[in-house]
Amino acid sequence: MDIRAGLQSGDKRACARLISMVENEDEQAIGILKELYGLTGKARVIGITGPPGAGKSTVTDKLAKLLRQQGKKVGIVAVDPTSPFTGGAILGDRVRMTDLSTDPGVFIRSMGTRGALGGLSKAAHGAVKVLDIFGMDYIFIETVGVGQSEVDIVRLADTVIMVAVPGLGDDIQAIKAGIMEIGDVFAVNKSDRDGAERTATELEMMLDFNIRSQYRPPVINIIAKDNKDVDKLLEAVEKHYVYLVNSGELSQRKKNSIKNEIIDIFKYAMVKAIEEKSQSSSFIEQLISDTVDKRLDPYTAAAKLVEEFRSR
Amino acid sequence: MDRPIRVIVAKPGLDGHDRGAKVVARALRDAGMEVIYTGLRQTPEQIVETAIQEDADCVAMSILSGAHNHLFPKVVRLLKEKGADDILVVGGGVIPEDDIPGLIEAGIAAIFTPGTPTSVTIDFIKSNIKRS
Numbered sequence A: 001m002d003i004r005a006g007l008q009s010g011d012k013r014a015c016a017r018l019i020s021m022v023e024n025e026d027e028q029a030i031g032i033l034k035e036l037y038g039l040t041g042k043a044r045v046i047g048i049t050g051p052p053g054a055g056k057s058t059v060t061d062k063l064a065k066l067l068r069q070q071g072k073k074v075g076i077v078a079v080d081p082t083s084p085f086t087g088g089a090i091l092g093d094r095v096r097m098t099d100l101s102t103d104p105g106v107f108i109r110s111m112g113t114r115g116a117l118g119g120l121s122k123a124a125h126g127a128v129k130v131l132d133i134f135g136m137d138y139i140f141i142e143t144v145g146v147g148q149s150e151v152d153i154v155r156l157a158d159t160v161i162m163v164a165v166p167g168l169g170d171d172i173q174a175i176k177a178g179i180m181e182i183g184d185v186f187a188v189n190k191s192d193r194d195g196a197e198r199t200a201t202e203l204e205m206m207l208d209f210n211i212r213s214q215y216r217p218p219v220i221n222i223i224a225k226d227n228k229d230v231d232k233l234l235e236a237v238e239k240h241y242v243y244l245v246n247s248g249e250l251s252q253r254k255k256n257s258i259k260n261e262i263i264d265i266f267k268y269a270m271v272k273a274i275e276e277k278s279q280s281s282s283f284i285e286q287l288i289s290d291t292v293d294k295r296l297d298p299y300t301a302a303a304k305l306v307e308e309f310r311s312r
Numbered sequence B: 001m002d003r004p005i006r007v008i009v010a011k012p013g014l015d016g017h018d019r020g021a022k023v024v025a026r027a028l029r030d031a032g033m034e035v036i037y038t039g040l041r042q043t044p045e046q047i048v049e050t051a052i053q054e055d056a057d058c059v060a061m062s063i064l065s066g067a068h069n070h071l072f073p074k075v076v077r078l079l080k081e082k083g084a085d086d087i088l089v090v091g092g093g094v095i096p097e098d099d100i101p102g103l104i105e106a107g108i109a110a111i112f113t114p115g116t117p118t119s120v121t122i123d124f125i126k127s128n129i130k131r132s
Helices: A003-008 A012-023 A026-040 A057-070 A093-099 A124-131 A171-175 A196-208 A230-246 A249-280 A282-292 A298-310 B019-030 B044-053 B066-080 B097-105 B118-128
Strands: A042-047 A074-080 A090-093 A106-112 A138-142 A159-164 A185-190 A217-221 B007-011 B032-037 B060-065 B088-093 B110-112
Touching: A003 A012, A003 A026, A003 A124, A012 A026, A012 A106, A012 B044, A026 A124, A042 A057, A042 A074, A057 A074, A057 A093, A057 A138, A057 A159, A057 A185, A057 A230, A074 A090, A074 A093, A090 A106, A090 B019, A093 A106, A093 B032, A106 A124, A106 B044, A124 A138, A124 A159, A159 A230, A185 A196, A185 A230, A196 A217, A217 A230, A230 A249, A249 A298, A249 B066, A282 A298, B007 B019, B007 B044, B019 B060, B019 B088, B019 B118, B044 B060, B044 B066, B060 B066, B060 B118, B066 B088, B066 B097, B088 B118, B097 B110, B110 B118
Parallel strands: A042 A138, A042 A159, A074 A106, A074 A138, A090 B032, A159 A185, A185 A217, B007 B032, B007 B060, B060 B088, B088 B110
Antiparallel strands: none
């Protein structure tokens, strides 16, 4: 299969295969991404995050359908947790997106976290690039159901939708640091349930204290399963994008995100290099056994390792 | 790197009984596979599109409604049309013995009827997927 040609002619198999290769850290995939990197950066990237069962997949499904009505092509990356014990995973987000699977303008890919802890998989960045090259106008990334601090999505998305639901705890939960700080748009889903107004009010109160920018994230009550007010949510997402462009924050975010990506790739390469070396290097062996025998401490051992790498 | 096997677990047709499919999904997960669970009432077209977008190694389907002679071969046919016949197709559910040879003939690699230990299914998938 010629993946480059397939990607550019809209062959979904080529797109799917390249995403797998990225996930499996195939050297060839990196080569293709290097070559086609110039084609990235055209898609709008929207993160969907929130606690388990908040309705992230259903919200994604409904937003995607609205965008399809406008003729936009939509890519979806849906991440679910990988078992830390067996490496297996049940990826079940497609259950809520059944009718999208045969839409020629939609590409959905499920991913396991494969050990990553920030709510995404390590390959999520790569998958977004592939879908961008594949010509998707909008790319949704649905995180795993998050708790309080899985905030990696903010580094990948232009706009983060935080999906909340009524009845998940008192207002102190909302003022803790972490995921509540990363929402650009808040959706209170299942708003036909008791406490929806209160949840919205608590979010608004939390946002009253947020002074990090002139932009104030809106809070929108929706009922995703009935498609109620999902259009308002999409409108809010579009408004946030206009703000990003006009304020110059978009280029700042993109710059930060690229910086983070380069550092991540660098770190990963360093760790790999050290791991490979430690198999053969008597220097690292020595550091380890010295630390075991308390002749060294881990801080000094690590500092010696840094020095050793620097001196090359 | 050792890559996980990716399996679509799907319920084609109209019956609403997915207990068996869920047990199999969980067993495959515990065997270290990535299981993409599609939910109930999938059309063959939806299953094939899902298998392609997810770059699956295997499609595992369960039917209890009696429509297996129509739906299983249709999935195999559609995969072939899309050039995706390197994906292994297996089936399970309430399938009469007499129907099994015809299904195998139509390209379903194996049929697992009620009572099959999940380890049999796992071993079969592991040793028969067509991509390394």
